[in-house]
Each structure stands twice: as structure tokens, then as C-alpha cells.
Amino acid sequence: MDKNGPKLIKSVLDQVKRKSVLLYIQQRVIEINKLTISLQAVLPEHLKPWCRVANFRxxxxxxxIANANILMSLRYEESNIFLRLREEVLPLLSAIKIRINPSIVSSYHQRTMKHSSYCDLEKQKIKLRYLSKESANILRSVAQQSPDKLKKTLERLASLSREESTYLDGI
Incomplete structure (x- = not known):
């Protein structure tokens, strides 16, 4: 085997006699991951994908957490979570601070998209609603009395009625 080839980071760190910065970082990441697993064990199911441990010091x-909605739910459960973590994992726990980090949402979607099949993705799509003929007629009548730019937009929207075999998503 080539001496200059790639090596496992653990083997490199094991060779270091004294505590290096990189070794400290590795140990800290392992600790935080263990704390995240412990936190997940005490969280209600609906909060698990949206919460993770950032630090313990x-x-x-x-x-x-992902957003303000999760913040409200977590605040409701905070005392139970605090007591369970203190009893089961962290006897030195004195307080819990909560911070909103929107990147949790995107990382959750990346994980779920990675493991979802095509059929699962199709089930998650929003059901499409059709524009009725009556609604299309109303839009056309409003378009007749509107300025040119708005008139074109309303006519284009009216052309998406069900009878014209096209549909709108989300309108």
C-alpha cells in the first residue's frame, strides 16, 4: 500500500500524542451527535425532524429549530423535555436555549427527497383544481373593462378553464 495514499482520519488522529484542535473538534461533534440522538428520544414525533442540538456548554x-411554528410547539413541551433530559442524560443541564435555523427545513427536504421513490413524490403533489366555465366568463368580462396589460393577463387566466381541457395548479 502507498504510504502517501488516503488515510482514515481516525488513524491520523490516533497517531497524535497530544490533544490537537482537530481531535477536539471531532470529539465535540461526536458529543453533539449523541446529544441530538438523546434529544430526539424525548421529543414528540411531530417535532423530531425539525430540531437538533447546536451546542452544550x-x-x-x-x-x-426550523421555524416559529416549531418554536411554539417546542415551548409547550419545553419543561417536559428539560426534565427528561436532566433525569436521563444530562444531570448538569441548567437551561435550554432555542434558536431558529431555517436551513433545517432544506436539509430535511434533501434527506426525504433522497430516500423517496417516484411514487411517494407523486403522492405528495398538491391536487390540481380546475377553473370553472363560470369563473372564466367572469374573468373575461372583467378583462373587457381593464387596462391592456391586466386584460391580457385575465384573458390568459380565463383560457385555463376546465372546458378548455387545461388546469391551474393552486388557484
């Missing part, structure tokens, strides 16, 4: 657990 001086008895304060910092939890990152």
Missing part, C-alpha cells in the same frame, strides 16, 4: 443546551 456551561449547563446550557442550545437547540436549533
Amino acid at each position: 456551561n449547563g446550557i443546551l442550545v437547540i436549533e
Whole structure:
């Protein structure tokens, strides 16, 4: 085997006699991952994909969440989560801080898209609604009394009625 070839990072770190910065970072990441697993064990099911541990220092657990909706749900459960974590995992836990990190949403979607089949993705699509003939007629009558730019837009929208075998998504 080539001495200059790729090596496992663990083997490189094991060769270091004293604690290096890289080794400290690796240990810290492992600790935070273990804390995230412990947090997931005490969270209600609907919160699990949207929460993760960001840090634990001086008895304060910092939890990152996806958005304000999750914040409200987590605040409701916070005392139960605090007590369970303190009893089961972190006896030194003195407080929980919560921060919103929107990137959790995109990382969740990347994970689910990666593991979803084509059929699952098709089931998740929003059902399409059709524009009725009556609605199309109303849009055309409003278009007749509108300025040119708005008139073109309303006519284009009216052309998407069900009777013309085209549909709208989400209107």
C-alpha cells in the first residue's frame, strides 16, 4: 500500500500524542451527535425532524429549530423535555436555549427527497383544481373593462378553464 495514499482520519488522529484542535473538534461533534440522538428520544414525533442540538456548554443546551411554528410547539413541551433530559442524560443541564435555523427545513427536504421513490413524490403533489366555465366568463368580462396589460393577463387566466381541457395548479 502507498504510504502517501488516503488515510482514515481516525488513524491520523490516533497517531497524535497530544490533544490537537482537530481531535477536539471531532470529539465535540461526536458529543453533539449523541446529544441530538438523546434529544430526539424525548421529543414528540411531530417535532423530531425539525430540531437538533447546536451546542452544550456551561449547563446550557442550545437547540436549533426550523421555524416559529416549531418554536411554539417546542415551548409547550419545553419543561417536559428539560426534565427528561436532566433525569436521563444530562444531570448538569441548567437551561435550554432555542434558536431558529431555517436551513433545517432544506436539509430535511434533501434527506426525504433522497430516500423517496417516484411514487411517494407523486403522492405528495398538491391536487390540481380546475377553473370553472363560470369563473372564466367572469374573468373575461372583467378583462373587457381593464387596462391592456391586466386584460391580457385575465384573458390568459380565463383560457385555463376546465372546458378548455387545461388546469391551474393552486388557484
